[in-house]
Amino acid sequence: MDRDDLFGPLREAIEAGAAQALGSLYGLEGPFHYKFETPPDPAMGHLALACFPFAKAAKTGPPIIAQALAQALGSINGLAEARAVGPYLNFFLSPRYLADRLLTSALMPDFGNSSQGKGQRLLLEYSSPNTNKPLHLGHGRNNLLGMALANLSETQGFEVIKVNLVNDRGIHICKSMLAYQTFGQSETPESSGLKGDKLVGKYYVEYDKRSKLDPRLEDQAAQMLRDWEAEVPEVRSLWRTMNDWVLAGFQETYDRLGCQFDQLYFESETYQSGREIVLKAQAEGRVEVEDNGALSIDLTDIGLDKKILLRGDGTSMYITQDLGTTVKKYADFYFDHHFFVVGNEQDYHFKVLFEVLKRFGYDWAARLEHLSYGMITLPEGKMKSREGTVVDLDDLLDEMKALAQTEIESREIFGPKEQDLIGATAEWVGQGAVKYFILKSGAAREMQFNPKESLSFDGQTGPYLQYTHARISSLAKRAQEVELGSKEGYAWSGQETELLVQLGRFYELLQFCFSERNPAPLCTYLYELARNYNKYYYDQPVLKAEPNERRARLDLGLAVQAVLAKGLKILGIEPLKRM
């Protein structure tokens, strides 16, 4: 059992007691269906057992059963009170028990962790950029989701392997190459002062502009792709140079955001690897042959369509290469789970991919999951790289940093000799705002991003959480200068008990986020924890109280701080001591 599983054992004890009571009161025999809930208001209790399911068999109303059970239940370790409230049997946790269980363990790095993924390997693919343009806010959502899910999975005990499948070949890559070759005048990142991905992106836009005036460019790009496939040296060399520029540019942004990968896959190296898989399936009679020799599979029986897997000329398609890379990834890692963080425009593609693998006899296809997310739109509509209507990720981070810096300087928290600390802090605050904003919404939803209004440092934001964390840090620092007593026998108030209960829910919350493959509930949880703490902070003096009270209240604060820190790190946000 996991150390920080607080509610699990309580529920089990309640179930055992209730089963006995239902037997003696109504002569009922189990097994019963126990429906536990969280009361809407902590003043009503911390844990509720709904008594509706017992009513039919007991031939009496749920409120009467709740009453009777409240009377009949013996004392349970950890519970202070059982009280019938309408049709519910509500339980109050003992603050003393909570404090003993939580105040020390909350400070540990593994607080709230689960062992459910122990011994299992989870492959997480995310980012998957194209090497023809810089990263924009949409990629940002992918990267932030990917990192948060990786961190979340690690709390559940999985061995997490992060991979990035770089799309570095194809006609779109050739377009920026062609524009560069034709109009670029040997410009380099050094000579232009542009980040490598920005430089290449400039020529992608340039191609789009020119090709509208001169349709011949399209043929030239197609020819370049053929030359690339034929491995014409000049084309390959240009391709390698430009890809290296882009990848160096991406790396800067990844480093800045804290994105890491254990392995990179390049489509240029894997794009042909699916063909043998399809041919093997043909030999096994799992695919059909079209009139022109193309190989297809019919998925209409499950509501999908017929899908071509290999062209008539024998060349690979997108699905073909994905079949190949997926099989390769399994051979490389023998994963127990494989999550693909990819936008919802590819929902259909992944359904097909997974189904084909299943029909080809790969039993591990059941371990594949597409983690889909909605795209980010602007008030004007979709972002389009070709047309330059995108929120560039680097630019956005720069802007947020500048705004944060202005705020920090106006507060005079840092001295004049701490300029570099101000800069670093501004970076973290700016990122905190961006990351929290993007992660707090469920992934399935598309989100509208209004540059002027979306990002704020007030209210339910990353900086609010960072501020709460910093505020407690400040408290802890000042506590070194005062006498602290012992918290033994301290009478925890209702407000304090509520905070303790909230800390106690962290373990189940992480499990829930993982099971939903969604970091958004963690965002909500952290905000509510910080909000309750801020109110508490306002209501109750800590260092101005008696020494014993100081100790208890400070320890509670430190536990809150530790959970905030842990949660923020899962989200990729830096907890700050000063800001």
Next chain:
RNA sequence: GCGCCUGUGGCUCAGCUGGAUAGAGCAGUGGACUUCGAAUCCAAAGGUCGUAGGUUCGAAUCCUACCAGGCGCACCA
């Protein structure tokens, strides 16, 4: 045409494995800094949960139809 996703106060979103009065934040209104950090706190105001049916003791939550928006439905990637 078919499939998937989304539709909750002016705006951005929680809540959606059915349950106890539908929650936040922003914007706007009114308060709280001689007090441990006011990037904070408090108060009032603001919603027929897209529409119409249905299932249920009970529906924002499940089912059906419809409406609106998004994304797919290539021998493109």
